[in-house]
Amino acid sequence: MKKWTALLSVVTLSLGLAACNETATPVQEKEVTETSKLTLQEVYDKSLKTSEELKSVKGTIDMKQTMNIPSAEMTLDIKSLLEMEYIIEPMKMHQKGTTTMMGVSEGGESQETDMETYITEDAMYVYEGTTAQWMKFPQEMVDQMLSTTKQTDPSAQLQPLQEYLEQVEFEQDNENYILTLEGSGEEFTSLVQDQVDKALQSLTTEENVNLDVTIHSVNYLVHIDKQSFQTNKLDMIIDMDMKMDGETVNMKMDAKTDFSKFNEIDEIVVPQEVIDSATEL
Secondary structure, X not given: OHHHHHHHHHHHOOOOOOHHHOEOEEOOOOOOOOOOOOEHHHHHHHHHHHHHOOOEEEEEEEEEEEEEEHHXXXXXXXXXXXXXXXXXXXXXXXXXXXXXXXXXXXXXXXXXXXXXXXXXXXXXXXXXXXXXXXXXXXXXXXHHHHHHHHHHOHHHHHHHXXXXXXXOEEEEOOOEEEEEEEEOOHHHOHHHHHHHHHHHHOOOOOOOOOOEEEEEEEEEEEEEEOOOOXXXXXXXXXXEEEEEOOEEEEEEEEEEEEEEOOOOXXXXXXXXXXXXXXXXX
């Protein structure tokens, strides 16, 4: 069970096209007076270029996950509320929030844990509420986590959608372009397989570790600001099976991320009291 809960946490730290030549349809829920004639392909290209030039951003994440682990006869329900600020190059990150887990302790009582993480090029400090202490991780784990964390920036989230643009519903309101992708089956497996593989490799030094992913359903909702072309909202719902070492685990994830403070974060500094008090692993 330990390997699955670890993978779950890291994936958490883890879209000739006729439709692409159409302009966005105004949403029906409210009056839209500021309409744009840009096509889906044009909006996607502008947004991807803007995201690739991003220097820093803040992400607020509200995530719910359910993992069924047959070998442990256990179902884990996990809720996470996280705020994350990160600088793209050189990569630095500060994440803080709470995680509530059901299904771990006997009697089904929930366990709420405060967590905080600093990642820089040469150090990773993690605070875990149940131990009430800071831990400093070795350099090799820093490098692995930096690679995985880079997958959470808006450009990394947009790039996989390129293959599926012809299936994206394209709408607009006064402030945003709204992209919606819903699907199921094997054709959507590649949408998350690469990110899951990178998350898995960050957990182990072994080579040739494979995680087979089967997508039952996927739902992406992306908001792109009409003026800046920044991706300011990404909602993702996924129902998938993951098979590793002969065991299959089902995971359902509902993650809502709001992006803000584009290019406004100049520095992330690890407090000296964190450095002084951390226990090296």
